[in-house]
Amino acid sequence: MGYVLDGEGLDGLVRELARDYLVFAPVRKVGAGRFTDVDQVIYDFVDDASQIELDAKSDYSFKELLTPLSQTLFYYTEDQVREAGGIGSAGDPAREGDTRDVLVLMRACDLHGVKRLDAMYLHNGPEDSFYRRIRDRVHFVLLGCPQTFEHCFCVDMGSNVAPDNWEFSLERSGEGYACAVENESLLPLFERYATASRDVVPAHVTQNDVHVRVPKTVPLELRTSPVWDEYNHRCIGCGRCTLVCPTCTCFTMQDVAYTENGRVGERRRVQASCMIDGYSTVAGGASYRKQHGERMRFKVLHKVYDFRQRFGYDMCVGCGRCDDVCPEYISFAACVNKLSDAVDEWDAQHEGSVARDA
Template identity: 45%
Template sequence: MKITDCLFGYVYYKDKGLKGRGEDRKMAYFMTQERFNQYLRDWRQDYKIYAPVVLAGKGSFTNTDSVRYKEITGVEEIAFARKADYSAKEVVLPITQTLFYFTEDNWTEPQVSDKKILLFVRSCDIHAIRRLDDIYLRNGCEDPYYKVFRDKVRFALLECPTGFANCFCVSMATNTTGEYDLFVRLDGQHVTVGIRNPEFLMAKEQEIETEPQFVQENNVQVAIPAELRLAEVAAAPLWQEYSARCLGCGRCSFVCPTCSCFSMQDIFYKDNDKAGERRRVWASCMVDGYTDMAGGHGFRQGKGDRMRFRVMHKVGDYKRRFGYPMCVGCGRCDDICPEYISFANCINRLAGQVKEEKA
């Protein structure tokens, strides 16, 4: 046996004794948790390793937990069986990011760690980062502040053999992916690791033949109209319903793995009002004041108008530009909405509206 190809494919071994045909087999490694943790310790010399972890008592309500991305040291810290409340977006696109420091005479950019980033993510979140790449790297110009993080990222796939509540990734075709560097499966006290990137090659481990498992059916399903034009649905009465229900809190945008809106802030230091820093901070098209312009004019004052803009951008306008919807069907917006507004239900109602208009 010998390694024939390992870059962006499993570690492939050619076994000339396999039915005499020289067929390639997809291989992975099987090891104990302790052994895998040793690899994590070795990788931490060159990588910052982030994964979804359970933060006890940090949930939105009393005695509830939150699952968010944090640096880890061991595989036992990873929340394999729970969906992260916030996506891995906050690693590559920080909630608050200092772009540069300035004084009266000059400016300097902050230093960035030389370490690469290993993200333990699910298929939908890998697709989501691809959407962020479209916005920040393939939308006419490259954003250097995003690119410096993105170039460092490697993906460790977390399987989704079954879906979570409110997920509709199958409908959005984001339930499977091949764009990862390794996949990791926890089975009791043992770990299965499939390698696709030679940066993570392992030696002297038990080899097995396996593939990652992906969810094939969700409880929630959506149907996006093939052609979705604003003129057909701009005056639909369903938007006014959201004007009455939506609070304009923006929580749906902050948990969304594909929302990319931000605002800019100049922070001046108290000890020297001629020095400070410029920060990029997450923002939301759903909150009051986001569309305000000089002179006091503002677009989309009604919450229903904002909902229309959000939905049309996620499943209509973006798709016409890049060929696939912006929404990846993770269902986080449905999970967190205090008014129980369902984005999936809104898409289905929109599809019904389009069907009625065409009829």
């Protein structure tokens, strides 16, 4: 079922939804960008439609709600252990203890990102109970995406059309807003605020300016390919690309002691990644993948090959945020294409070698 709302109707809809749900949406923070007078679009809790940014891609993904930068898992004393709260501690400490479910507004690529997070935390061995506790309370609103954004390559990654795990959609339509409603329990709410009803098909991108060729297979020999060497110098190992990525799931653990004897404190799960110094350090101080090129190889292969071998689809969803945020202007799409070129070259040489041997 589809509905059309005017601005006043959307305001009323969001205000009423915010009474029953925590609404987590992209918000434009004026002047908060990396450069002077540059805005930044990030996710935040909202209670009014005017706060929601519908026209720009968010600089950071939704995932801080499900996998926070720093999440307290439990508090401990000498006598007991108490688990931390759920949604509040994950998205906004001031909201810890709020029992409402959450509506998260996101585009199709990010909805595919949720599928990747679920695969890693829920279907990659024993379920992660801390993730599950939050995930069960989170529902999704699809933001229609009628045109591509800079650096996006979602079409080639197959993530331009949203999976069927959203409650309703929202996008601009002429002077108003169009919504397709999948959750029948929300129909009375839309009927109250809509100016008209009609069939609505959420808009999705059909063509990107950026294209990638994802290799079907990657020979093991390419782990030492010179294609990775340039990133030893270009990449500075800041990890921004993985922190904004909607599908990166890696973390490390930190114990924060409140007392000198260390017997009272808390344990935190903190986002980390293969691109950040110290992540691959093991007991004794040894470290794997010291070179930034080795880290880039690990990340790229995980995103467009290794993950697929386990789950049947690629980890990368083509949102392009890694390209948006990189201070060295490294293009992940270009990395994938260079890898594909190296695979093609290896295949050609290998086939020639086989022909000569025959």
